[in-house]
Amino acid sequence: MPFTRIVRYLPLLWASLRRRRVRTTFTIGSIFIAFLMYALAGAMNHAFEQGVQQAGVDRLMVQQKVSFILPLPASYLNRVKSVDGIERVSSANWIGGYLKDAREQIPTFPIHAEEYLDMYPELLLSRGERQAFLDDRTGFLVGRAVADAYGWKLGDVVPLKSSIYRRKDGTNVWNLTIRGIFDMRDEGDSRQLLFHYEYFNETLSDSQKDRLGWIMVQVKDPSQADAVGHRIDALFANSPAETKTQTERAMAQGFMKQIGSIGTILGAVVSAVFFTMLLVSANTMAQxxxxxxxxxxxxxxxxFGNTTILSLVLAESVLITAIGGLLGMGAAWFLGLQLGTALKTYLPGFEVDPVTLVKGLVWVVALGLAAGAWPAVQAMRLKIVDALRRG
Amino acid sequence: MKALIHLRDLVKEYHRGEESLRVLDGLSLDIAEGEFVALMGPSGSGKSTLLNLLGGLDRATSGELTIGGLAIGELPDAVLARWRADHVGFIFQMYNLLPVLSAERNVELPLLLTDLPAAERRRRARAALDLVGLEHRMTHRPNELSGGQQQRVGIARAIVTDPTLLLCDEPTGDLDRKSGDEILDLLQELNREHGKTILMVTHDPRAAERATRQLHLDKGVLQAEVR
Structure with a gap:
């Protein structure tokens, strides 16, 4: 049935929905919840994937082969630097940084500063602040998201604590001065703190000194990234700390796979909700x-011909799904705006993106058609004489 | 006057398992255009079955059935549906209005199958309601109307497409005498002033007297005819 025909039947379809208002309301409610969950899961997924999208193709990450959490000897940095095809090298450590409560950690990394800043052009920092940071061994750089969250400004001294490392004096506090506040290109995740590895390493107790969490490598030719990676790993083969080198994107994807189980669970929950919704809608339409x-x-x-009757029942089913689905995704979009702002610090990229909405519209139509298919076929097959007699 | 409806040796059998029930048994009949025919007979005599066959709601087992020269029993379902929409108006004993729609929307229903724009559909629906004296109740739903008024809405729905043939299945069967008389007046007016050919199934001899011709059916066979 052409679209113009459907439009002329809208009053009839609408009146049919209002026939059993309570039942229709409950059905639309279940569809609303299903699509709300779908869109919020999509927003969560969008947030997870953003890290992968931001990862560079010309950068490699070198980590311990056994596990990401085991450190590399600091001496590896210069050895890696000597490998053919490498432009520059830096490193980072995960120190479990926090301010007051160890449960509220802020991603904090001691880095080889100059190389790091050259390697990450997506980190947007004024020339003056960059220089001020490089000139101050106890200075640090703060991502805009963190600075805004804590109301920090340039020159503030912040007592940063580590849940992993200890200083020589037995404390775990580093008083650092804010020398720069940076943004990330394309509104990327700026929820980070960066400070000087050299200063950090000097202050550590002997047992924790000279460790690198991982080494970042920028290659001269991205097409040679795999070959360079193999050369690095070959360099440390059969050593006590063998390495595993992969592109930053591959590493981010690997990390996402661990978090991805959350996405899988969310996907399974949404699938179950969709299936339940399908049963509810199909039951409503059948009744x-x-x-x-x-x-x-x-x-x-x-x-009214058989095809018209079939189309009317299907259209009614799609209409009921569309009302619930659009309301659900609309509510999720609105929540995404509110929560996205509130969660900017902890879960950047939490938003209901257009791809999720478009896929949602496809789901609306598909589930509407699936829910209405059997009742529509039954209505189409109904013999007039039998139908009138049953009435 | 030429025959609008032409039946020859019409047979309709129903089958239930091995059992076969012949409801119409070789019926032959001609009804001219513009006639008002009352079809009477006891329950189970085949009146409603004949009405269903004439309206293209069911198909005969054998025999010849043409309306306006068209053998409707041979039309495919989709074409038959279109033919019904264009040429036949149905009036039911229990009105069979859609309870969720206003009187106007009920009358407009058959016009949804046409290519008429919305404004024209509305205009025609109101004209039909005006003809049956119910324009002032067009926004009311069926449950807000009396039985007689609902039947008038049913008649307005039947005539809104200006069909050649009106098929009425006991149109006054559920009405009190006064309302029934008003409906019969209306049918007579449609027959006399608008030239509609009407075939009305009824049990009521008083209603049958309004017709120009009375047919009596029993056990699927035409028994008597009064003109």
Whole structure:
């Protein structure tokens, strides 16, 4: 049935929905919840994937082969630097940084500063602040998201604590001065703190000194990234700390796979909700068609053909799914705006993106058609004489 | 006057398992255009079955059935549905209005199958309601109307497409005498002033007297005819 025909039947479809208002409301409610969950799961997924999208293709990450959490000897940095095809090298450590409560950690990395800043052009920092940071061994750089969250400004001294490392004096506090506040290109995740590895390493107790969490490598030719990676790993083969080198994107994807189990669980929950919603909608449509057997007979008597009846039932099913689905995704979009702002520090990129919405619209139509298919076929097959007699 | 409806040796059998029930048994009949025919007979005599066959709601087992020269029993379902929409108006004993729609929307229903724009559909629906004296109740739903008024809406729905043939299945069967008389007046007016050919199934001899011709059916066979 062409779209213009559907439009002229809208008052009829709308009236049908209002026939059993309570039932229709509950059905739309279940569809609303299903699509709300779908879109919020999509927003969560969008946030997870953003890190992968931001990862560079010309950068390699070198880590211990056994596990990401085991450190590399600091001496590896210069050895890696000597490998053919490498432009520059830096490193980072995960120190479990926090301010007051160890449960509220801020991603904090001691780095080889100059090389790091050259390697990450997506980190946007004014020339003056960059220089001020490089000139101050106890200075640090703060991502805009963190600075805004804590109301920090340039020159503030912040007592940063580590849940992993200890200083020589037994404390775990580093008083650092804010020398720069940076943004990330394309509104990327700026929830980070960066400070000088050299200073950090000097202050550590002997047992924790000279460790690198991982080494970042920028290659001269991105097409040679794999070959360079193999050369690095070959360099440390059969050593006590063998390495595993992969592109930054591959590493981010590997990391995401661990978090991805959350996405899988969310996907499974949404699938279950969709399936339940499908049963509820199909049941509603089946009941609705059964109750209207006589009316369908009358419509056929008036000249409504089998195809028209089939289309009307399907259109009604899609309409009911569309109302619930659009309301659900609309609510999720609104929540995404609110939560996205509130979670900017902890879960950047939490938003209902257009791809999720477009896929949602496809789901709306598909589930609507699936829910209405069997009742529509039954209505289509209904013999007029039988339908009128049952009425 | 030429025959609008032409039946020859019409047979309709129903089958239930091995059992076969012949409801119409070789019926032959001609009804001219513009006639008002009352079809009477006891329950199970085949009146409603004949009405269903004439309206293209069911198909005969054998025999010849043409309306306006068209053998409707041979039309495919989709074409038959279109033919019904264009040429036949149905009036039911229990009105069979859609309870969720206003009187106007009920009358407009058959016009949804046409290519008429919305404004024109509305205009025609109101004209039909005006003809049956119910324009002032067009926004009311069926449950807000009396039985007689609902039947008038049913008649307005039947005539809104200006069909050649009106098929009425006991149109006054559920009405009190006064309302029934008003409906019969209306049918007579449609027959006399608008030239509609009407075939009305009824049990009521008083209603049958309004017709120009009375047919009596029993056990699927035409028994008597009064003109």
């Amino acid at each position: 609705s068609v059964r109750e209207r057997t006589s009316e369908i007979g009358v419509l056929k008597t008036l000249g």
